[in-house]
Amino acid sequence: MLSSFQNQKIVAETLQRSLESGRLAHASLFIGPDLGEMEAMATALAQTLHCENPPSRSQTSGLNTDACGVCRSCTMIAERKDPNVRWIYPESKIRIITTDQIRQLISSFQLKSLSGSYEIAILCGADRLNIQAANAFLKTLEEPFPGKLFILLTQDAQKILPTILSRCRHFVFEGINRPIIESDIQEWLDVFVQTAASSTEGIVSRYTLLAPMISKLDEMQSTIEAELKEKSPLSHYPDAEEKQKERWEKELQASIASEYRRQRSAMVGAVELWLRDVWLTKVTGAFPEMAHLPQMQSSTEKVAERITEKQARENLKNVGQTIKSLETNIQEALILELLLLKLTL
Numbered sequence: 001m002l003s004s005f006q007n008q009k010i011v012a013e014t015l016q017r018s019l020e021s022g023r024l025a026h027a028s029l030f031i032g033p034d035l036g037e038m039e040a041m042a043t044a045l046a047q048t049l050h051c052e053n054p055p056s057r058s059q060t061s062g063l064n065t066d067a068c069g070v071c072r073s074c075t076m077i078a079e080r081k082d083p084n085v086r087w088i089y090p091e092s093k094i095r096i097i098t099t100d101q102i103r104q105l106i107s108s109f110q111l112k113s114l115s116g117s118y119e120i121a122i123l124c125g126a127d128r129l130n131i132q133a134a135n136a137f138l139k140t141l142e143e144p145f146p147g148k149l150f151i152l153l154t155q156d157a158q159k160i161l162p163t164i165l166s167r168c169r170h171f172v173f174e175g176i177n178r179p180i181i182e183s184d185i186q187e188w189l190d191v192f193v194q195t196a197a198s199s200t201e202g203i204v205s206r207y208t209l210l211a212p213m214i215s216k217l218d219e220m221q222s223t224i225e226a227e228l229k230e231k232s233p234l235s236h237y238p239d240a241e242e243k244q245k246e247r248w249e250k251e252l253q254a255s256i257a258s259e260y261r262r263q264r265s266a267m268v269g270a271v272e273l274w275l276r277d278v279w280l281t282k283v284t285g286a287f288p289e290m291a292h293l294p295q296m297q298s299s300t301e302k303v304a305e306r307i308t309e310k311q312a313r314e315n316l317k318n319v320g321q322t323i324k325s326l327e328t329n330i331q332e333a334l335i336l337e338l339l340l341l342k343l344t345l
């Protein structure tokens with residue numbers, strides 16, 4: 001049942017509101033960390049559309065707004081025996097959804113006469129469509145068939161063709177895709193994003209972003225040092241043996257370094273989350289309903305407006321590479337400077 005998804009209330013309720021108003025998108029994209037959970041949500045939606053004994057129904061649209069889960073139709077769908085609900089999984093050795101699979105799906109959708117009930121195709125691993133299959137599918141998304149629904153599931157929206165992304169309604173599930181940003185990094189990010197949005201094109205403006213980034217890192221380093229020094233036995237047993245003190249000192253330095261790396265990744269990771277919002281805004285033409293940084297809407301839209309889709313994607317790629325480079329621990333300032341020079345904001 002849609003109403004029983006305790007951990008995915010936002011998605012389930014959004015779907016129920018669409019059913020209530022009769023404005024169900026003909027193509028939905030579920031983006032989440034857990035394919036099983038997304039399959040369960042797709043199943044619940046399909047059951048709702050077909051349920052013979054619905055617990056709730058909309059007066060406005062005439063559509064069910066939830067499913068009983070036990071009637072003949074609900075059971076058939078749960079057991080994947082209902083011919084109205086098609087499941088498509090990556091096939092072949094290299095685990096892709098092939099052009100043949102898509103062609104078959106489309107022709108079966110075209111052949112069937114309108115039985116009055118919804119026909120639903122669920123593509124599990126929509127990032128697994130190869131380019132030809134994606135292009136074949138694209139036409140279908142552009143000219144929707146009445147009474148047919150497509151539900152695409154993905155754990156990695158970045159791998160989906162922008163043209164497909166832009167034709168689906170997005171539902172972002174709670175989980176790894178929406179990590180919590182620590183509050184002091186959040187504060188810093190707000191300023192970073194506002195500065196980025198208000199700056200004009202050109203290299204000078206990149207340096208106006210670099211300075212606050214470096215000073216934030218300096219601040220991090222000294223806070224971590226102070227906090228961990230305070231906790232270290234070094235500060236509490238000044239009369240300990242020299243050998244022991246040396247060991248403590250080594251431990252202290254190692255823990256400072258590892259905490260610093262952790263916080264630095266969190267900081268660059270936060271920038272990545274924001275760039276993802278920019279990219280989604282660009283490809284879908286609207287600020288994502290479930291953005292990582294909802295409070296940054298106007299700055300995000302401003303940046304998305306002035307860059308191209310390709311630039312938005314490149315930005316994401318560059319920040320991803322930066323995170324990797326930082327892990328190998330070579331010159332930090334240089335790596336960050338390079339990133340900011342590459343970004344188009």
Ligand SMILES: [Zn+2]
Binds near residue numbers: 053054068
């Ligand atoms: Zn039912």
